[in-house]
Amino acid sequence: xxxxxxxxxxxxxxxxxxxxxxxxxxxxxxxxxxxxxxxxxxxxxxxxxxxxxxxxxxxxxxxxxxxxxxxxxxxxxxxxxxxxxxxxxxxxxxxxxxxxxxxxxxxxxxxxxxxxxxxxxxxxxxxxxxxxxxxxxxxxxxxxxxxxxxxxxxxxxxxxxxxxxxxxxxxxxxxxxxxxxxxxxxxxxxxxxxxxxxxxxxxxxxxxxxxxxxxxxxxxxxxxxxxxxxxxxxxxxxxxxxxxxxxxxxxxxxxxxxxxxxxxxxxxxxxxxxxxxxxxxxxxxxxxxxxxxxxxxxxxxxxxxxxxxxxxxxxxxxxxxxxxxxxxxxxxxxxxxxxxxxxxxxxxxxxxxxxxxxxxxxxxxxxxxxxxxxxxxxxxxxxxxxxxxxxxxxxxxxxxxxxxxxxxxxxxxxxxxxxxxxxxxxxxxxxxxxxxxxxxxxxxxxxxxxxxxxxxxxxxxxxxxxxxxxxxxxxxxxxxxxxxxxxxxxxxxxxxxx
Numbered sequence: 477x478x479x480x481x482x483x484x485x486x487x488x489x490x491x492x493x494x495x496x497x498x499x500x501x502x503x504x505x506x507x508x509x510x511x512x513x514x515x516x517x518x519x520x521x522x523x524x525x526x527x528x529x530x531x532x533x534x535x536x537x538x539x540x541x542x543x544x545x546x547x548x549x550x551x552x553x554x555x556x557x558x559x560x561x562x563x564x565x566x567x568x569x570x571x572x573x574x575x576x577x578x579x580x581x582x583x584x585x586x587x588x589x590x591x592x593x594x595x596x597x598x599x600x601x602x603x604x605x606x607x608x609x610x611x612x613x614x615x616x617x618x619x620x621x622x623x624x625x626x627x628x629x630x631x632x633x634x635x636x637x638x639x640x641x642x643x644x645x646x647x648x649x650x651x652x653x654x655x656x657x658x659x660x661x662x663x664x665x666x667x668x669x670x671x672x673x674x675x676x677x678x679x680x681x682x683x684x685x686x687x688x689x690x691x692x693x694x695x696x697x698x699x700x701x702x703x704x705x706x707x708x709x710x711x712x713x714x715x716x717x718x719x720x721x722x723x724x725x726x727x728x729x730x731x732x733x734x735x736x737x738x739x740x741x742x743x744x745x746x747x748x749x750x751x752x753x754x755x756x757x758x759x760x761x762x763x764x765x766x767x768x769x770x771x772x773x774x775x776x777x778x779x780x781x782x783x784x785x786x787x788x789x790x791x792x793x794x795x796x797x798x799x800x801x802x803x804x805x806x807x808x809x810x811x812x813x814x815x816x817x818x819x820x821x822x823x824x825x826x827x828x829x830x831x832x833x834x835x836x837x838x839x840x841x842x843x844x845x846x847x848x849x850x851x852x853x854x855x856x857x858x859x860x861x862x863x864x865x866x867x868x869x870x871x872x873x874x875x876x877x878x879x880x881x882x883x884x885x886x887x888x889x890x891x892x893x894x895x896x897x898x899x900x901x902x903x904x905x906x907x908x909x910x911x912x913x914x915x916x917x918x919x920x921x922x923x924x925x926x927x928x929x930x931x932x933x934x935x936x937x938x939x940x941x942x943x944x945x946x947x948x949x950x951x952x953x954x955x956x957x958x959x960x961x962x963x964x965x966x967x968x969x970x971x972x973x974x
Contacts, residue, residue, distance in 0.1 A: 479623045479625065482907070485630070485773045486629075486742075486750060490771075491744065492743045493541075493588040494578055496541060496588045497543050499544070499593065502548060503549070524538035530546070537568070547592065562613065566587065566623075569587055569623070582903070589626070591629050602928070604930055607641060608641060611627075632920055633923040636921065643918075660910075668919050671834055672835055672837055675841055676766065677761065677840040678760070678840060680743070686739045693717055699724075699731060700723040703719070714810040721808075744907055745910070748914055757793040758793070758826065758830065759793060761797075764799070782820075782822070794823060828854065832858075866887070873894065873910075874891060894906045921967075922966060926967030948960060
């Protein structure tokens with residue numbers, strides 16, 4: 477199994493990783509925001525000690541999981557020298573992690589780093605060259621080391637420019653399925669057209685440390701007095717939850733919330749999904765990790781339904797079964813399920829509307845949830861009653877290897893099994909699928925007319941970009957306002973002083 481390069485929209489401190497590489501300078505000045513990577517933050521964000529031989533080597537380990545690389549002093553180094561330092565760091569990290577189990581039970585360790593040199597100093601005016609060189613370096617190194625790399629940025633323009641560069645570099649490697657519902661390329665096209673909605677379940681939280689539904693109930697039953705933990709496993713999941721609630725009526729939902737809050741950092745899956753920028757999201761999960769992943773980008777934060785009013789055009793996430801911040805609304809037992817239609821019919825109708833009018837990408841969903849099954853079945857009955865043509869409701873990216881359940885849904889859902897002999901291998905195949913999808917889905921061109929990204933353009937494209945920038949500074953008057961705004965959205969300065 478060879479390593480892979482992921483490009484992510486977000487922040488390293490909002491991503492579960494095995495090691496991180498950050499930038500500094502020759503004086504070992506660490507920016508304050510990197511202190512969030514400390515395990516003791518914010519209670520005791522102790523300063524990191526300067527590594528041994530820092531002035532000579534320009535790199536070193538600064539904590540259990542963090543390495544730093546200097547980008548120089550008053551004058552920046554040649555970028556090739558920085559890449560050489562990164563290679564030395566990566567070699568040391570790979571050796572350090574060789575015999576450790578990756579976090580989240582991943583098949584390979586995940587090393588996260590920013591687009592080094594694009595901060596307030598260094599190579600900010602040479603973004604195009606830095607992105608190109610860093611992507612080439614990363615591709616070469618993941619082929620050498622048995623690790624995965626994640627290049628992370630909170631800036632939409634840097635993220636989009638990197639994805640477009642990757643897309644051009646790997647265009648000849650495309651192996652998309654002719655069935656759009658089964659390929660990263662086809663699903664990405666639906667995402668760009670705003671024809672794709674997202675349905676997530678407990679499976680996306682497991683790499684972040686959250687329990688599956690059965691594991692959650694096992695913990696709740698262990699904590700409840702007077703229950704035989706093994707005996708109640710003979711019951712269905714919703715009946716197990718019902719019995720546990722009977723023993724713990726006052727604090728049942730609070731105990732659920734306490735367990736869910738133990739996971740505080742989004743996994744790679746959460747960050748990959750956030751990077752797809754899907755505006756209509758439904759989840760059966762109680763946690764806020766997906767929302768946290770979106771919040772770590774510069775994208776609009778999704779409105780959480782049903783507790784916040786939604787305006788036209790707002791992205792939103794519907795918490796179908798409740799939320800840790802609204803514990804009284806958590807739905808888990810059979811009694812909760814039976815009352816769902818009476819108490820939450822509009823929420824269920826939103827999911828049904830998406831199943832009818834969008835293509836729903838399903839991830840981490842077991843499709844054993846009685847409530848979700850009922851809502852989907854009602855959509856099928858509605859289609860038949862009105863003699864509507866058969867419509868595939870969505871695509872399920874499956875890591876469970878559940879061939880029997882795939883057979884059950886074959887006429888309603890495009891079921892895509894992930895490759896791999898073990899669950900960690902299949903989970904990593906899902907990450908690779910979503911990474912390729914994100915590469916194709918990114919269409920933000922906010923960088924194209926920004927002169928800092930000129931290094932990513934061919935000579936004739938650079939000429940066109942310069943002409944467009946010149947035009948943007950010359951346009952004046954109300955009739956040109958809309959055109960000027962479009963040029964600005966694509967990175968063009970609109971005044972000569974910008």
